[in-house]
Amino acid sequence: MYRYDEYDQAAVDARVEEFRDQVNRRISGAMSEDQFKPLRLMNGLYLQLHAYMLRVAVPYGTLDGRQMHMLAHIARKYDKGYGHFTTRQNIQYNWIKLDQAADILAELATVEMHAIQTSGNCIRNISSDQFAGAAADEVEDPRPWAELLRQWSTFHPEFSYLPRKFKIAVIGADQDRAAMRLHDIGLQLYRNDAGEVGFRLFAGGGMGRTPMIAPVIRDWLPKQDLLSYVEACLRVYNRHGRRDNIYKARIKILVHEIGAAEYARQVEEEWAHVKTLGLDPPAAEFERIAAFFAPPAYEAGVPDTVDLSDPDFRLWVDQNVSAHKQPGYAVVTISLKPREGIPGDASADQIDVMADLAERYAHNELRVTHAQNIVLPHTPKRDLYAIWQALDAAGLATPNLDLISDIIACPGLDYCALANARSIPLAQKIAGRFADLDRQRDLGEIKLKISGGINACGHHHAGHIGILGVDRKGEENYQLLFGGSGAEDASLAKIVGPGFSEDGVVDAIEKATDVYLANRTEGERFLDTYRRVGMAPFKEAIYG
Amino acid sequence: MGDPDQSDLGGEPRLRFRDDEPHEEPAVTLDAFFGQTNATAVRLESDEDARALIPHIGQLALVEVAFPTFRDGRGYSAARILREAGYTGELRAQGDVLVDQIPLMRRCGFDAFAPQADIDRKALDRALGRQPYASQKAADAAVPVWRRRHG
Ligand code: SF4
Numbered sequence: 125m126y127r128y129d130e131y132d133q134a135a136v137d138a139r140v141e142e143f144r145d146q147v148n149r150r151i152s153g154a155m156s157e158d159q160f161k162p163l164r165l166m167n168g169l170y171l172q173l174h175a176y177m178l179r180v181a182v183p184y185g186t187l188d189g190r191q192m193h194m195l196a197h198i199a200r201k202y203d204k205g206y207g208h209f210t211t212r213q214n215i216q217y218n219w220i221k222l223d224q225a226a227d228i229l230a231e232l233a234t235v236e237m238h239a240i241q242t243s244g245n246c247i248r249n250i251s252s253d254q255f256a257g258a259a260a261d262e263v264e265d266p267r268p269w270a271e272l273l274r275q276w277s278t279f280h281p282e283f284s285y286l287p288r289k290f291k292i293a294v295i296g297a298d299q300d301r302a303a304m305r306l307h308d309i310g311l312q313l314y315r316n317d318a319g320e321v322g323f324r325l326f327a328g329g330g331m332g333r334t335p336m337i338a339p340v341i342r343d344w345l346p347k348q349d350l351l352s353y354v355e356a357c358l359r360v361y362n363r364h365g366r367r368d369n370i371y372k373a374r375i376k377i378l379v380h381e382i383g384a385a386e387y388a389r390q391v392e393e394e395w396a397h398v399k400t401l402g403l404d405p406p407a408a409e410f411e412r413i414a415a416f417f418a419p420p421a422y423e424a425g426v427p428d429t430v431d432l433s434d435p436d437f438r439l440w441v442d443q444n445v446s447a448h449k450q451p452g453y454a455v456v457t458i459s460l461k462p463r464e465g466i467p468g469d470a471s472a473d474q475i476d477v478m479a480d481l482a483e484r485y486a487h488n489e490l491r492v493t494h495a496q497n498i499v500l501p502h503t504p505k506r507d508l509y510a511i512w513q514a515l516d517a518a519g520l521a522t523p524n525l526d527l528i529s530d531i532i533a534c535p536g537l538d539y540c541a542l543a544n545a546r547s548i549p550l551a552q553k554i555a556g557r558f559a560d561l562d563r564q565r566d567l568g569e570i571k572l573k574i575s576g577g578i579n580a581c582g583h584h585h586a587g588h589i590g591i592l593g594v595d596r597k598g599e600e601n602y603q604l605l606f607g608g609s610g611a612e613d614a615s616l617a618k619i620v621g622p623g624f625s626e627d628g629v630v631d632a633i634e635k636a637t638d639v640y641l642a643n644r645t646e647g648e649r650f651l652d653t654y655r656r657v658g659m660a661p662f663k664e665a666i667y668g
Numbered sequence: 669m670g671d672p673d674q675s676d677l678g679g680e681p682r683l684r685f686r687d688d689e690p691h692e693e694p695a696v697t698l699d700a701f702f703g704q705t706n707a708t709a710v711r712l713e714s715d716e717d718a719r720a721l722i723p724h725i726g727q728l729a730l731v732e733v734a735f736p737t738f739r740d741g742r743g744y745s746a747a748r749i750l751r752e753a754g755y756t757g758e759l760r761a762q763g764d765v766l767v768d769q770i771p772l773m774r775r776c777g778f779d780a781f782a783p784q785a786d787i788d789r790k791a792l793d794r795a796l797g798r799q800p801y802a803s804q805k806a807a808d809a810a811v812p813v814w815r816r817r818h819g
Contacts, residue, residue, distance in 0.1 A: 131801045131813040138798050145794060146768065154788060162739070163768055245739070275813070278803045281775035282748055285741025351804075362745050401752060403805050405814035412817065 125188055125489060126271050126416040128236045135278065136233045139240055143167050144226040151223070166246055166284070168239030169225050173541050176220040178228060179242040184252035184270040184294070185213035185492040187237075192479035192490055194235045199472040202228050207475065209460060209468040211532060211583055212291075213251050213492045214242060218539050240278060245286045247277035247358070251293040253301045254493040257417060258501040260449045264313050264321050266296035268414040269350060272405070276351050283358050287365035288373035290358070291330075303494060303586055303610030305329045305338045308375045309357060311350075322346050327357055327387065328379030331580035336376040337614045339384040341391060347410070349395075352403045356395035360387065419450070420487035426452035426504045437512050439561070440523040445508065448501075454508060456486070456500040457493070458515060459522040459530060463555055466548050467533040468496030470520075477518040481511055494583070494610075495532055495571075497525065528570040528637070529555040532583055536576025536593060537600070545593025545600035547576040553630050558637075567637055570650045571609075586610035588651040589636070590617040591629060602629040606636070606662060607654050618659065621667055635665045683781040683792075684758075685774070691730040691758055711762075718746035725755040732782070735763035744776045751777035751807035767791045771798065777807035 128136070143163075150160040164170075168179040180195070187195075195215055199207045202224055203217040210216055220228070232238055242249055250270040257265045273292055277283070283290070293304040296313040304310035310326035323345040329338030345353055364382075366372045379387045428451050432438040446455040458478060461467050470478070478498055482490045485507040491499035503511065515521040524530045531554060534540065536547030551574055558564050573587030584590030590605035601623040608617030624632055637650070639662050644653045654662065684690065695711040696704065698720065709730035712718060721731065731750060733743040747759055760780040761773050767787055770778075774796065781787075802810035 129817070131816065134800050135803065138800065142795070142798050145791070149767075149788075149791060154791070159738070159766055245741075276804045279772070279799065280804060281772040281806045282744045283741075284772055285739060285744065285769075287741075359745055359748075363742055367740060367742075397752070401805065405812070406818055408818045409814040 125186060126183075126267075126413065132275070133233075133236070136236070136238050136240070139167075139238065139279075140226060140229045140233050143229055147222065147226055162244055162285075164225075165244035166241055167225070167229065168242035169220070169222075170243060171541065172218065172539050173537075174539070175218065176222055176225065177216055177218050177539070178220045178225060178239060179210070179212070179214050179216045180232060180237060180239050181242045181249045182214050182237075182492050183274050184250050184256070184267050185254050185494075186252075186256075186267060187490050187492070188488050189479040189483035189490070191235045191237055192475055192482065194232065194237065196472040196475035196479065198228055198231065199475065206469055206471045208466070208535065209470065209492050209496050209498065211494045211496060211534070211581060212242070212249060213254070213494055214249060215492070216535075218535070243289070244284075245288050245290075246284045247280060247286075247290045247292065249291075250274050250277070251291065251302050251307065251494065253295045253297060254491040254499045255301055255446065255455055255501065256296060256491075257419065258448050258450075258453075258455050259297050259299070259301075260447045261299050262297040262449065263315050264296045265414075265417050266294040266311075266313055267417050268410065269311065269313070269323075269347070270294045271413050271416075272350065272410065273354070276354075283362060286358075286362055287367050288370065288375075290361070290375065292354070298612060300610070300612040300614070301493075303583065303614075305614045306331055306335070306583075306586060306610055307338065309354065310338050316344060320346075323350060325353065325357075328376040328384065330374050330376040331583060331585050332374065333371055333578045333580075334374075334377065334380075335580065335585040335616050336380060337616065338376075339379070341379075341384060341388045348404055348407065349399065351405070352399045352401070353391075353395055355403055356391050356398045359394055359398070360390045364390075420489070420502050422450050422453065422502075423504060426506050428452045428505060430505050430508055434509070436516075436523075437509060440512055440521055441508060443523040443527070443565070444525045448503075450502075452505055454503050454505050456503045456508070456511065457525045458498040458500065458520050459524050460497050460520075461524060461530050461555070462519055462522045463529070463559055464552055467531050467551050470498075474518050474520055477514060477520065481514055485511055495530065497530070523561065524564060526569045526571065527564040528558050528567055528572055528589075529564055530571075531555060532571075532573040532587070534575050534577075534579075534582035536574075536582075540576060540581075542579060543576040543593065544578070544595040545576050545602065547574040547582060547591075547593060550574060550591065550593075550602065550626055550629065553626065554633060557630050557634060567640070568649055570637075572633075573608075583610060584608070585616050586614070587617055588649070588654070589633060594623060596623065600626065602626065604629055604632055604666075606659065607651065609651060620659065621663055632666045636662050639665045682783065683770075683787065685779040686758060688758075693730070695730055695732045712743075712746055714740045714742045714746075716746075718749040721750065721755075722753045725750065725753055725757075728755065729757045730760065731755065731757065732760045732762050733778070735761055735765055738764040738766050738769055744772065747773065747776040747778050748807045767795055771795050775802065775806040775808045775810065 575582035605617035
């Protein structure tokens with residue numbers, strides 16, 4: 125894991141003092157709320173329906189036990205004893221007081237954490253593959269590049285007042301676990317025919333009210349040119365992105381309106397100039413950062429087999445444990461989607477339990493996934509049973525990874541000022557309807573994603589089954605969508621038909637799963653069957 | 669440097685980080701500039717292309733970049749483009765320019781400011797002195813952290 129040096133620490137410490145100063149100027153009246161708003165947003169502080177919400181950055185979703193314990197401490201001391209892990213691979217606290225926000229940032233700074241640029245029209249927290257460094261299918265660990273981008277984008281003087289927010293994802297495998305092509309810029313490390321590793325760069329993806337899958341802008345980008353090239357991408361966007369309408373201000377609209385080829389041409393022209401400015405760090409800096417992400421000190425000779433005689437344990441291993449590239453090791457995903465729970469929520473005690481397990485068994489590392497779960501990336505198989513028992517005792521052993529009850533849901537109308545409808549109670553209803561685990565396992569992988577409003581924080585466009593909350597004449601109403609994917613087979617979900625009440629949408633999903641069961645062929649997931657047979661049979665069963 | 673108590677003298681910069689004398693000639697619009705070959709001061713609106721000035725930077729002593737609202741960040745790119753092209757004259761940010769934007773503007777190459785509302789000079793001094801290091805190379809003299817790390 126990356127560790128701060130004196131320069132990184134100084135930047136974060138200075139930021140805390142800056143924010144304290146800004147809050148004081150706001151409270152004294154020297155600054156208007158309109159002037160203060162972008163400043164607090166760039167420190168992750170939102171004004172929600174009931175209180176301030178603070179979004180803390182977990183850069184590329186990676187953190188250690190000490191940092192995880194700090195998140196628990198903040199939940200206890202400044203919130204109501206829990207935190208909410210989000211689709212941005214971050215954590216949000218929903219009950220924050222303005223006059224305590226700077227103190228929280230100061231506490232975070234003691235463990236090399238911050239809330240810098242977790243909101244606002246700037247370059248946001250960089251996202252990445254939650255299995256980075258552990259996945260068997262990985263070409264290279266993408267996180268050194270994510271860290272490089274984090275440092276470059278921090279307080280970027282030219283790109284702090286962009287037309288709109290800007291999200292970058294970096295992955296290093298063929299399998300896309302980070303919804304990379306639904307980001308403003310997506311970067312994929314791959315090996316070319318000459319055996320070198322470099323980037324393929326995508327730009328113009330995003331969700332929101334006009335979802336787009338990012339097209340390729342540059343098929344091959346040498347690693348050492350990453351920063352100058354991304355700088356050129358951003359400059360073209362900052363100058364030419366629309367500023368007349370916030371719903372058309374994301375880079376996806378620019379790329380769509382002028383076309384990917386024309387955008388790429390402008391970027392190349394800009395880069396020809398930018399490349400000469402000496403913005404790219406020397407190889408020594410890449411190596412310095414990469415050294416922090418060296419593989420952990422794996423134990424030699426740990427057994428590669430697991431005793432699965434306990435049936436409940438076996439179920440959990442089957443569902444929530446994935447292959448690791450190192451023999452004797454496994455990747456554990458801790459589901460934050462217990463029955464009746466709130467997707468992504470964890471209590472302070474649960475956060476401490478996960479931190480302890482990482483420290484004790486799993487090379488002191490954790491990841492936050494965009495599906496709102498937590499990963500222990502480097503776990504000896506020998507310790508899986510002990511880990512499972514500890515998780516089970518803490519209510520964290522739900523064996524439902526990627527099943528229909530592993531629902532992504534945004535905070536919705538229970539918290540969010542921009543919401544049209546609630547998403548949490550709906551997620552709970554759906555999980556309740558499909559409570560039977562055998563039934564869930566029979567249905568197999570179904571990625572169900574719920575957004576309470578048009579901003580699509582719940583990634584409904586990328587759901588095998590997506591749900592969008594809308595406001596219909598003052599009533600909460602839900603649109604149902606099928607066929608989305610945020611993975612390497614990225615696609616955007618399509619609306620099935622007229623919307624439903626909360627109960628109606630649960631019934632409709634159940635009917636859709638019946639259609640799937642009746643039509644599937646061997647090995648087909650819900651998504652595959654839908655893609656093969658099309659919308660018609662589903663529509664007929666639901667509305668017929 | 670500009671006197672913080674100085675009142676707004678109609679476009680005169682109120683904050684100046686240059687040692688030379690303030691430029692006397694009023695800035696003309698980009699259209700007027702191209703119609704009048706000997707102008708030495710020009711004003712760039714936020715939707716105008718800074719690159720159009722590059723062939724003429726040798727004759728320019730003042731470029732004023734408009735910030736109609738502090739949320740409009742195009743002027744940051746305009747400033748860098750001009751500095752990267754070698755422009756050394758006064759680069760002035762005019763309009764909705766606020767305390768917490770000025771440190772970023774300085775890094776993009778602005779060296780004079782004509783904010784439309786009063787600036788609290790003490791708050792500005794604190795803001796300008798805040799960050800000891802720069803994470804990235806920009807248009808100012810700040811040394812990026814990666815160069816400090818590796819010499
Ligand atoms: S999708 Fe809408 S309701 Fe949900 S968190 Fe985002 S803005 Fe709020």
